[in-house]
Amino acid sequence: MVRFRHLAAVTTGMTFALILLGVYTAAAGAGLSCGANWPLCNGGVFGLFPANWPSFIEWFHRLVAMVTGFMILGTTYAAWRGHKSRRTRLASTVALVVLPVQILLGGATVTTYTALVQVTHHAAALVIFAALVATTVWAYESPDEAPASSDTTAATTAD
Numbered sequence: 001m002v003r004f005r006h007l008a009a010v011t012t013g014m015t016f017a018l019i020l021l022g023v024y025t026a027a028a029g030a031g032l033s034c035g036a037n038w039p040l041c042n043g044g045v046f047g048l049f050p051a052n053w054p055s056f057i058e059w060f061h062r063l064v065a066m067v068t069g070f071m072i073l074g075t076t077y078a079a080w081r082g083h084k085s086r087r088t089r090l091a092s093t094v095a096l097v098v099l100p101v102q103i104l105l106g107g108a109t110v111t112t113y114t115a116l117v118q119v120t121h122h123a124a125a126l127v128i129f130a131a132l133v134a135t136t137v138w139a140y141e142s143p144d145e146a147p148a149s150s151d152t153t154a155a156t157t158a159d
Contacts, residue, residue, distance in 0.1 A: 004078050008092075008136040011071040015129050018068045021061050022125060026118055030057035031110040038110040058110075065106065072096055072128070075135065088138045095131035098124055 025031065033054035034041035041058055076092040078084075105121040 004075075004082055004084065005136070005139045007071075007075055007078055008132065008139045011068070011075045012129070012132040012136045014064075014068045014071055015125075015132050018061075018064050019122075019125050019129060021064055022122070025057050025061040026109070026122075028054055028057050029113075030054040030061070032113055033058055034110050038107040041110075062106075065103075069099055069103070072099055072132070075132070079135065085138060088135055091131045091134040091138065095128045095135065098128050098131070102128060 033052060041055060072092075072095050076089075076096040079089045079092040102121070102124040105117065105124055108117045109121050
C-alpha cells in the first residue's frame with residue numbers, strides 16, 4: 001500500500017510539473033517551431049539535436065509527457081492489480097482514459113495552433129491532474145495496515 005501511495009504521489013507531482021512545462025511551451029510558441037509537423041518536428045523523429053531553443057523546449061515537453069504517460073499507465077495498473085478501493089481505481093482510470101485524448105490534443109497544438117485547441121489541451125490536462133489528485137488522496141485515506149497491538153507498541157518504545 002505504501003508503494004502505491006508513493007507511486008500515485010510521484011505521478012501526480014510529475015503531472016503537475018508537466019502542466020507547468022506545457023504552459024511554458026505554449027507561451028514560448030515552441031510547438032510552432034515544428035512547422036506544423038506532428039509527431040515529427042523539423043523533419044526529425046527524435047529531438048537529440050534540436051534546431052533551436054523552441055525546438056528543444058517542444059522535444060523536452062514531449063519527453064516529460066511520455067514519461068508521465070507511462071507513470072499514469074503504471075499507476076492505473078497498480079490500482080487495479082493491487083485491489084485498491086473502487087474510487088481509487090475509478091479515478092486512476094479516468095486519468096488513463098483521458099490520456100490518449102490529451103495526446104491527440106497535444107498534436108493539434110502543433111498542427112492547429114488556435115486558442116480553442118490550447119484551452120482544450122490544458123483543460124484535459126487539468127482533468128487528468130484532478131483525477132490523479134483524487135487517486136493520491138484516496139490512496140492515503142485507506143488504512144495502511146492493521147493497528148499495532150499494545151505489545152508491539154511497548155516493544156518498539158523500549159528499543
